[in-house]
Amino acid sequence: MARTYLATSTLGMLALIAALALCPVLGAARAASAAADDSETDLAKKTQNPVADLISVPLQSNFNFNTGTKDEMVYVLNVQPVIPIKLTEDLNLITRTIMPIINQPSLFDGMESAFGMGDINPSFFFSPSKSTSFIWGAGPTFTFPTATNRLLGAGKYSLGPAAVALVMKGPWVVGALMNQQWSVAGWGHKDVNVMLIQPFINYNLEHGWYLTSSPIMTADWTARASDQWTVPVGAGVGKLLKLGPLPINTSLAGYYNADRPKDSSQWQLRFQIQFLFPK
Secondary structure (H helix, E strand, O other): OHHHHHHHHHHHHHHHHHHHHHHHHHHHHHHHHHHHHHHHHHHHHHHOOOOOOOEEEEEEEEEEEEEOOOOEEEEEEEEOOEEEEEOOOOEEEEEEEEEEEEEEOOOOOOOOOEEEEOOEEEEEEEEEOOOOOEEEEEEEEEEEOOOOOHHHOOOEEEEEEEEEEEEEEOOEEEEEEEEEEEEEEEOOOOOOEEEEEEEEEEEEOHHHEEEEEOOOEEEEOOOOHHHOEEEEEEEEEEEEEEEOOEEEEEEEEEEEEEEOOOOOOOEEEEEEEEEEEOO
């Protein structure tokens, strides 16, 4: 009986010692997990900042449905490298370039299809490097007539101002990007006078997940009043992943064009894979 009690007591003591020994290990594991989660969330928030000091290469696939009188789908792949350049201790230059690759079927009777490169649009944002909760950037934007087919571009050199402003508070990243361009030269038969407004709102969850809405609204001031605006409404979800040591930001969103020019796309599915290269 005494031996049984002694054995039981010994096992109990060993279990207690093992539990006490494991406490720091479990605490460290929880801390490491929490730190990793915070790191994922912080990196996800940086991807939602258009003027973040972060090299990235987004590949954005846009599926535009019910386009033209034939209700066709137009596919646009935007290759959008973002490269920050440190000018001074207090000022960064963020370069953002959109290079569209377009597959456009015949949208109307008698119209041909087209596939190739569209017009390239680089933008340059000068942004304070020590901004905290309120972040902004401003600079010029340009469009070059690089389209490989006349149906895929305006055939004009255009330029104008661009600006972005956002607030990062807790899990929220909220702001807007805007630009206005006018054509200055080129062979296209129609002048360019267009405005783009992209409001964005993101709510970041745990483990790199987030909810997002970033509709791209445009206005063509040369069109008649009823065909000037394209105003999408919609939302989606995103997740920051790791491919080995390489972080990748992914998102999927759907938008319905509540206001749109006649025969333009009724709705859009946007899928993005963004390769990140943190410093």
